[in-house]
Amino acid sequence: MLTCKEVTHLLSEAQDRKITVAERVHLEMHLAICKGCRNFKDQITFLREACRHYTKSEHSEKD
Amino acid sequence: MINDNMLADIRPDMLKFARLQLRDDALAEDVVQETLAAALGSLKEFAGRSALKTWVFAILRNKIVDQIRVQSRTTNISALSHEEESMDETYDSLFKENAHWSPNERPSSWGDPEESFRQKSFWVVFDACLKHLPENTARVFMMREFLEFDTAEVCKELSITTSNCNVILHRARNGLRRCLEKSWFATGAKAC
Numbered sequence: 001m002l003t004c005k006e007v008t009h010l011l012s013e014a015q016d017r018k019i020t021v022a023e024r025v026h027l028e029m030h031l032a033i034c035k036g037c038r039n040f041k042d043q044i045t046f047l048r049e050a051c052r053h054y055t056k057s058e059h060s061e062k063d
Numbered sequence: 064m065i066n067d068n069m070l071a072d073i074r075p076d077m078l079k080f081a082r083l084q085l086r087d088d089a090l091a092e093d094v095v096q097e098t099l100a101a102a103l104g105s106l107k108e109f110a111g112r113s114a115l116k117t118w119v120f121a122i123l124r125n126k127i128v129d130q131i132r133v134q135s136r137t138t139n140i141s142a143l144s145h146e147e148e149s150m151d152e153t154y155d156s157l158f159k160e161n162a163h164w165s166p167n168e169r170p171s172s173w174g175d176p177e178e179s180f181r182q183k184s185f186w187v188v189f190d191a192c193l194k195h196l197p198e199n200t201a202r203v204f205m206m207r208e209f210l211e212f213d214t215a216e217v218c219k220e221l222s223i224t225t226s227n228c229n230v231i232l233h234r235a236r237n238g239l240r241r242c243l244e245k246s247w248f249a250t251g252a253k254a255c
Contacts, residue, residue: 003207005163012233016207016214036169043240046176050189051208054080 002030007037011044070099073116083193084205091152094130098123132207132220136168140221146197147203150238152193170240173248192242198234203228204235
């Protein structure tokens, strides 16, 4: 079973490379029972969206 | 028809973007000036194929990448600064000895965070959190997320190993998420 710490590293790497099937299975098993790591995943997914939004939207011009 | 005024409108955003990337105001100013000159010089190529801002930012990205290439020859990205060491210590302190979250440090739910995109104050906090990252950590993160390099390219451009790149990106993401959690989403309920 992966620890939360290992899961945060794997979740970060999953944004940068295709993780293996075995890694995916371990990850999903952990996420199924750990709300903290599910929240971590949602948070870093949000970070990526925010970065994309930053250069592509016109947010600061309208204000 | 595109005119100087339309480019002038985009300029503050370009400057902000270049400053975040380069962390050098004078250099950022130069790069933005060069970009605007290049954009004005090739308006025929633009011909309304995409949004003006997207097109100008594509030029700006290339100029910033060139600048990063020059800078990376003289900087050792993998050297850990005091700030980076302290971020890693803070990160370790979020976990119990068995490497599972300490109860008080478990990431919380941010609810519907995309709502924040519409709020100007969110972007002020987001900028502040980015600026708060140590320089080398920010550089790698921004190359990956803002200039949209893949990690292999980041490693190559900055002459760092893939595992080092992974460590730096993880540090940046964790630092940013903690900063946003504290400074913006602090009212969210604790998980588990």
